[in-house]
Amino acid sequence: MMNNTPPIRYQRKITGMSAILLPMLSSTKIDWPGFRDHVARTSDAGLVPAVNMDTGYGNLISKEQRLAVLKETQHVTDGRPFIAGAFVGDQSGDALNMDAYRSRMDEIMSCGGKPVIFQSYGLTEQSGDGVLEAYSQIGKHSGGFYAFELGEMFAPFGAIYDLDVYEKLIQIPECLGAKHSSLNRQLEWQRLAIRDSVRPDFMVLTGNDLAIDMVMYGSDYLLGLSTFAPAEFAKRDAMWESGDNDFYQLNDLLQYLGFLTFRSPVPAYKHNAAQFLKARGWIETSRTYPGSPTRPDCDVAILTEILERLEA
Secondary structure (H helix, E strand, C coil), X not given: CCCCCCCCCCCCCCCEEEECCCCECCXXXXXXXXXXXXXXXXXXXXXXXXXXXXXXXXXXXXXXXXXXXXXXXXXXXCCCCCEEEECCCCCCCCXXXXXXXXXXXXXXXXXXXXXXXXXXXXXXXXXXHHHHHHHHHHHHHHCCEEEEXXXXXXXXXXXXXXXXXXXXXXXXXXXXXXXXECCCHHHHHHHHHHHHHHCCCCEEEECCCCCHHHHHHCCEEEECHHHHCHHHHHHHHHHHHHCCCHHHHHHHHHXXXXXXXXXXXXXXXXXXXXXXXHHCCCCCXXXXXXXXXXXXXXXXXXXXXXXXXXXX
16 A cells, blocks of 8 residues: 555645755855845745755854854744754764764754754664664654655765654654655655554655655655745645645746756755855855855756746
8 A cells, every 4th residue: 555656635734844055155154144034034934944954054064154053043033933954974884973963952952943863874874773762862852853864865874764664763752753855756655654644743844856746745845945935835835725726837837946956966956046046136146165066057047047937
């Protein structure tokens, strides 16, 4: 049964979480006004801002920059919900650094956010029982967190858990949901089936920027693509809830944007995001953080054409 396509769930309310791009003025200077405006724009649209994620160069920025992002987000959201990536850098073969995870969670929680637990080599190279014990410890420390399955096309330390581990993971009471980034519909449909039978209140957050219609089948989302157009994603979600058939046309256009920007190498989508937000007049430059891959300048013409269609 779990290999069959699940039913479409018409007129359900969608929860959207949107990873925030960290805009740059130069290779060393962050565009703080652009960042603050984008956090506010996202929250005002009704999406939950997600900072210090991959879209915000969470694996590249310094400790000082990471903490500054949290403080700025706390100020802008002013009590409204936000989430933030808890990233622990390590090397293959390293032991799980639980102290570092606790420190990242404390940083986030002290600013009023909820942590999204990035995988690390020390986490994913354990046995299934070890992985579950780690998440249990994380839950007891955080009081509420989001897990994250990350395909290796996004990061070499990522892993997609087997279904037995996943089923036990979602039964950890403090685990509120899990972002699934395999870019594979079938794997996500399997997780929806497990969620429905084991813990219906658990949030399966699609991270599939190549299949944003997964919301039709019961997924909510935590996407990098939505940073390009938070209001348009919120409008699409409202159309689905109200039964407006214009949902499909808007979803198709947003998916066209996803197909373009999430091509190989996938992490270069962040440069496309900067190009797109600059074309919208929302940030000053299309620079990326040092160490992040880039796209050719010729992408701007295609992005501008998509923007014109969205605005129309």
